[in-house]
Amino acid sequence: MDVITLLAAVLVNALLMLLALAVCVGVRARGGLQAWQLMLLGQALGFGMLIAATRLVPLVTATLGVMALSASASAMVLTSARFLGVSVSRRGLWLPPLLLGVVHVFLFPNLKQTTGVTNLTIGLQIGWASWLLLTGVGRARWRWLCGLAALGNSLLTVARGVLVLGWPEIYPRFLVPHPLNIAHLMLLNASLVLGTMGFLLAHRDAAEQALVRLASLDTLTGLFNRREWMQRASRALGAVGSAAGDAAVLLMLDLDHFKRINDERGHPVGDEVLKLAGEVLRGELRASDLVGRYGGEEFCLLLRQCDPEAFGRLDARLHQALRRRCEASLGFAVDFSAGAVRLQPGESLAAAIQRADDQLYRAKHAGRGRTCCANGVL
C-alpha cells in the first residue's frame, strides 16, 4: 500500500471531522471540543507539510510539519484536561512544539536523530493525554474510548522513536510501504475517529449535566430550586418516617421588608441580598441539611437530626449571620422571620410545609425578625 495515499487519507479524515464538528457544534464550541478542533487542524497541517516535504524545501516543511503535529498532541492534552476539569501546565503545552522545531532544524537532515527525537516527543505528549484520560475520575465511557485510542497511538509512536535510535538499520523510512508504517497510519486514522467520537460523547455528557444543574438550581442563589427541594425533601421525609427518632425540623424562612429594599434601593440590591442569604444558609448549615429557595424571598430548610438545643443555636446563628453579612457588604442589616415545625412520623411534606407556614405567619405578625416554633421544636 502507498504511504503517501495513507497520509493523505489521515489529512482528509482530519479535515472532514473538523468540518463536521464545525457544522454540528460550531467553530466556537466551548471548552474541550474547541481544543479538539485545534488538534484535528494540527494533524491536517502536520501531515500536509510532511507530504509537501517530499517535494518542497524539506528543511522548512518537515520542521513546520513536526511542530504542527507536536502542537496537535498538546491540543489533545488540553482537550482531555478540559473535559476532565483538571488543569495542566501551560509550559508543558507550548514548549514541546517549540523545542522540537529548534531541535529538528539543528539535527536536519540526520534521519536517525530527527525521527527519533520527533517520535519520542510526540509519543510522550500523546502518552500524557492518555494518562490523564485513563487515570481520571468518573465512570464515563468516553474517557476509556479516548484514553485507549491515545494509549495505542502513544505506544506505537514511542516504539518508533526507540526503534530508530536503537536499531536504525531495521527502521523502515517513513514513506516506505513497510507493515509498521502502514499499521501506524491506520491506527492513527482509527484513533482520530475514536477520539472524535469519544470527545463528542464527553461534550454531550457535559451539556446534559449543565441542563440538569439548570433545571435543579436557582440561578440567583445557587441553592436548590423549589421543584428540586420538594423532590429531595419528599425522599428525605420517607427516610425520616422509617427512621424513628430522626428528629428532623422543617424551617420556612422569609426575608423581612424585602419589597421595601427593592423599592428604595433598587432590584439589583434586592438580588444581592438574596445572594447573600443563599451564601449564609449554605455556610451555616451541615452537609446533611437540605436548603432551597422556595420562591421570591422565601427559603425552605430541612434539618436532619436537629435536637431542640442545636436548633436554638442554629436559629440564633442564622439571624445574626444574615444581619452581619448584609451590614458588611451592603451597609444595612437584613433580618428574616421564620416558622419551624418538627416532622411527625407519617406526615406528608405538604402538611408539614403548611404547619411551618402558619408559624411563619405568626412570626410576621408578632413583629418580624424572629422564629416561631410549633410544639416540640424547642
Ligand SMILES: Nc1nc2c(ncn2[C@@H]2O[C@H](COP(=O)(O)OP(=O)(O)OP(=O)(O)O)[C@@H](O)[C@H]2O)c(=O)[nH]1
Ligand atoms: N430583587 C428581587 N426581588 C424579588 C425576587 N423575587 C421576588 N422579589 C420581590 O420580593 C418582594 C416580596 O414582597 P412581599 O411579599 O410584600 O414581602 P416583604 O416586603 O418582605 O414583606 P414581609 O414579608 O411582610 O416582611 C416583591 O416585591 C417581589 O417583587 C427576586 O428574585 N429579586
